[in-house]
Amino acid sequence: MFDFYVQQEYWFAAIQLILAMAGMGATLTLRDFKGVLIEPKAVSIGLGIQLLAVPLTILLVIKTLNLTGGVAVGFAILAAIPGGTVSNIFTLFAKGNIALSISITAITTLACLATTPLILDFLIAPYMPDNFVMPISKIALEIGFYLLLPLLVGMIFLKVFSRHAETFSLWCIRGSLFVIVLIVIGSLGAGRLDLKAFGIINIAYVFLLTLILVMLTRPLGKILSLSKPDSTAIELEVTVRSVNLGLLIKASLFPAVVGSSDALGNTVLFTLLLYGGFQLTAGAILVWWHRGKPTPSWFLRAST
Known part of the structure; x- marks a missing residue:
């Protein structure tokens, strides 16, 4: 049963x-997309x-912690990917500027066709085998087919079947x-998510990265005079x-093979899934934190 998951x-x-x-x-x-105007x-910020x-x-x-192997590659992949749809939902609940959130998500999603392969190539190369060549064209093609095309189909569906x-x-x-849950179950069943092999120290590193990204925007927002909802x-x-x-990207760079263990790929997978769990927790805490603050006047006007 789990061999089928590894194959697919x-x-x-x-x-x-x-x-x-x-x-x-x-x-x-x-x-x-008019948020740019x-x-x-x-x-722009x-x-x-x-x-x-x-x-x-x-x-x-990565450099400060002297990270190597799968954790470093996992962090590099996290650096190369844009924000997701869940960030828009969290922004709405946190009383942030939802129009800005959607604009940034939409634009970075389109831009990642070019930016993701370039950032990956810049960050990942030092941690890959000497004979590794970054498949930039393949990654760009996959982003086009599996990310941008479905995005366009969804937009057309909204236009034609708005109800x-x-x-x-x-x-x-x-x-x-549901499919992500299947990925977790399949990876666990195939022995690809090994907590002991991953190590407590790597869990701490992923948690630390989550905290750093949470705290990154606040000082920059103050320096650049962003409003509270925008920040x-x-x-x-x-x-x-x-x-x-x-x-x-992980499945493309490190394809699973039945009967073969890929320690590097498994660590990358664990890093991504663990960050996914931490980011949802961090997002929920940020929603709670921001909702405890006075409601922005623009939000009150929009709600009436």
């Missing part, structure tokens, strides 16, 4: 990403933090979460990343 791991990763992006697309219209400063500050921060973490788009999006996201949106966008895409 790539497609499990692809399907969960397709469902997640179709669900996200069914919540987006072209108006959501409406709030150019906040959007958000994009700069996502595409420059986050990769550089993670590079600094059913919310239900469609809900079930797509539920389906994606909240970017804070959650940076923290809650598209682990869905990370799982596909």
Whole structure:
């Protein structure tokens, strides 16, 4: 049974990403991309933090902690992926600027066709075997087929079947979460998620990275004079990343083979899944924290 999962791991990763992006697309219209024109400063700062500050921060973490192997590669993948749809939901609950959150998610998702392979190539190369060549074209093609195309399909579904788009999006996201659960179960059953082999110290490193990303936006927001709602949106966008895409990249770079153990690939997988769990916890705490603050006046006006 678990041999079947190992044989089909790539497609499990692809399907969960397709469902997640179709669900996200069914919540987006072209108006959501106009945030660049409406709030150019906040959007530009958000994009700069996502595409420059986050990769550089993670590079600094890797170098400072002297990380090697699967944890370093897992961190590099986290640096290369954009924010996910869950960040938009958390932003809404946290009373952040939801329009800004959606704009940054949408734009970084489109941009990752070019940025993800480049960031990966920059960060991963030192930790891979000497004969490894980064498959930049393959990764870009996979992002196009499994991320951008489903996103477009979801947007078309919203345009054509607007009355059913919310239900469609809900079930797509539920389906994606279900497939991720299958990935965890399949990986556990195949012996690919070994807590003892991963080690407590690596768990601490992943937890530390989560804290660093949570705290990254706050000082930058103050320095750049971001409003509280804008800072909240970017804070959650940076923290809650598209682990869905990370799982596909992992499956593409480190394909599972029946009867063969890949310690590097297994550690990368564990790192991504563990960060996924930590980021949801961090997002929930940030929602609780921000909801305890006075409600922004713009939010009150929008609600009346």
